[in-house]
Amino acid sequence: MGNHYKKISFALSVLLLACSPLFGQSDSSRSQLAASTVANAGLDDDHNGGAGVPDAPSASKAETTGSPEASPTPVRKDSQQGAPPAAMGPDWAEVHRTLDREYWEVTGSLFALSIANAELAQRCLHQLTCTWVPTAFRGRAAMYGAGLSADAGISYFSYRLKRKRKSLWFLPSAAATALNAYVAVHDYRRLR
DSSP states (O other): OHHHHHHHHHHHHHHHHHHGGGGOOOHHHHHHHHHHHHHHHHHHHHHTTTOSSOOOHHHHHHHHHSOGGGOOOOOOSOTTOSOOOTTOOOOHHHHHHHSOHHHHHHHHHHHHHHHHHHHHHHHHHHTTOOOOSOGGGOSHHHHHHHHHHHHHHHHHHHHHHHHTTOTTTTHHHHHHHHHHHHHHHHHHHHOO
């Protein structure tokens, strides 16, 4: 039965890691993509007479001039059109500015209290004084697997908020830290 929970916690960890690239796009690349889409839509409308449906360039010019050789070659207005390169990577100066001492203090306290909470809960379970722990999380591996995965997700969410210069970026980590502290104190009081 314990192996089942290990598989679930491992699957949740893999799922969390697999979803992290979805949040990896920067705001500037999204705005460039949106601007190029708008620019391309304007070019298509001008080229097709506002029809909104792209047509082959040679077919539309051949009808108006009568000769297939009269179609001009396509001209790009600027070099920013199209999607940004997929393998640009992060802006490391922005990452270093975001991952400052304040961020690591908040994140470190979150992980430290989560570990303290798990260890106190394990001691309490061995003394049979904690009945509040669900059966699925009574094993150390399951407890750490779920807790540290949740902490990683919360710290990444805080990182994203801090990178966007939100003033309350620390709130998700602080709330989880306070919850871990409350449960750890509760477990400590139940020890003999």
